[in-house]
Amino acid sequence: MEKFDVIVVGAGPSGNAAAYTLARAGLSVLQLERGESPGTKNVQGAILYADALEKIIPDFRDSAPLERHVAEQRMWLLDENQSCTGATYRDARFSQEPHNRYTIIRARFDRWFSGKVKDAGALVICETTVTELLRDPAGKVIGVRTERAQGDILADCVILADGANALLGERAGLRPRVKAEDMALAVKEVIFLPRETIESRFNIADTQGVVIEIAGNITHGMVGTGFLYTNRDSLAIGIGCMLADMKRQSLTPCQLLEGLKRHPAVQPLIEGAEMKEYSAHLIPEGGYRALPQLYGEGWLVVGDSAGFVNAVHREGSNLAMTSGRFAAETLIGLRQAGKPFTAANLAAYKRRLDDSFVMADLKKYQGVPELLHDHPHILGTYPRFLGDAAREALTVDGEPKRDKQKRILGELTRKRSVLGLLGDAYRFWRAFR
């Protein structure tokens, strides 16, 4: 039977980061991916956060397939059908190298990343699904079983980078089943437009790109957000909501996406574009309080599989890459010290996470999922009020300004009592502090 130092299950950002780092350090690494090639099963907006990748491949900019650097960010509140209230941040410094964020197309990016993993010396095998973990009588994870004949493979440690569904850990009894309340379902289209059209519509040039993050009643009161990103010759447009909400409201993701595409603020930007790709994916957005056990005897879990997503800041792949790197560095450190991959020794992985932005950020926003879950009106009432207030204020109709402003404030307290407003303010402060 084949035996490796480490088996990495999955070839997304976390798995690739782990496999690359391990192989570079000279450990024997097998990476198993169920997709036909790395990237075929992976879905993301997608924005690449340079910092996390830089710490793994410092010169990634020389060869990685990057679409555009983010030169401008817009935050939009969209109501169901009419208005858009927003803020724009454009900064010339965003266009100075080295850039901090890029739009990418994951199918291409993941292929590139996987090439780096192979070059580093890891053995990458695709189209092979890991069905379960192999355990010794004491319960230590000693390898994996694949769906293929003669498919058992041994390893000193298995890194679970198997993505949002986290089936392997669940099947092995290492974690509970993921909950619909903790999962967002996002759908996305990649639509083609000529480069010149994109650049004129978004007021950008060269490799500049625009990122639009979207919230408001476009999600029909469900907890969720949308996005519109510029690639070189295409746009990525998508929307995601909590799975449990969708189930309750029996709205399909494609209805939401069609609504977003038809919105008068969005429609002119995507006019004439041809759909090239449609995809959907789960995002674990349960945050800190939904984190599973992160390590055990002979195993570690990284990336989406561990639930490392900062839903508030729309970050995930950077947490994934960083957790993959930490997992690898933990194993490398233990191997160099001649220590076995026991649960006690692998606790060092958790300590690395605790000492980094990964856990700090997840802890900071730990109350947000609950807040939004318990007070869903927050995402409906305030955006709508903001839109209504803006419309009132900007409509010139002979009404004295004082009366108008009073009426607008009156609207707010009518929608939500003063006590309710104070309560929301307090809850917000507590969740985001």
Place this chain on the structure above:
Amino acid sequence: MHIAVCIKQVPDSAQIRVHPVTNTIMRQGVPTIINPYDLFALEEALRIKDRTAAKVTVLTMGPPQADDALRKCLAFGADEAVLITDKVFSGADTLATSYVLAAALKTLDAREPVDLVFTGKQTIDGDTAQVGPGIATRLGYQLLTYVSKIRELDADSRRILVERRAEGGVQVLESALPAVVTMLEGTNEIRFADMPGMFRAARQEVERWNRDAIGVDLAKVGLKGSPTVVAQVFGPKPKAVKAFRVAGDTPAAMAEAFVDRLFADYPHLEEAMLEHLEQVDRQGAKE
């Protein structure tokens, strides 16, 4: 016994679109697959290997990315893989392709005599079915096209007995070896590679042969060696008939409206149907 299987990496034609203006195929972002017909050829070769311990070598002419397709063949159980790749080979039509493949097979034969050459009946991108016969002609091998079954194969007497699809029936042909066999679709199903096969495919070296390795006349390869001229490319015209909505409060009313609309659009239809009904009535009355 040494079996060579010629395969081609092709764009997945199910995912290909034709550019609405230029009428050219838009290959960008279209995944590549092993030509599905070639998989029937490979599986047939592997079944012979299972029975007789034959050696199976897979060849393809293509760009460096065709390495992926060859590795898949290794995973299924092929013993060796050769990628025939060189910039001068690009732009080849079926004439130049079969010339290069024949040269490569000659090189392979010199190293280890080839008894059988398998390939799919055609590719899904060109659909010509010319390369298999082109190879057989150049090598002077027997040619068995559209083979649906290999009934017997005797390495000692160097005979092969096959069933071949022909117009209006099945031919049973016996032939001497070496022969080129082009396999028909649906004759078998490619196996699911086992894990040791996957490891072998990931680790094994895929040999690369360029123009020097197979000794070709540069005037006969690639674009230069391809006399085929594409005079015109056109897409099928979309149908001009538009769908219409059938209104009505009840299913019966909808059916009525639908029939009315049909008769309005196709007046002769009403006449023909009435005539037919009368005929049925008359027959009924007679009985």
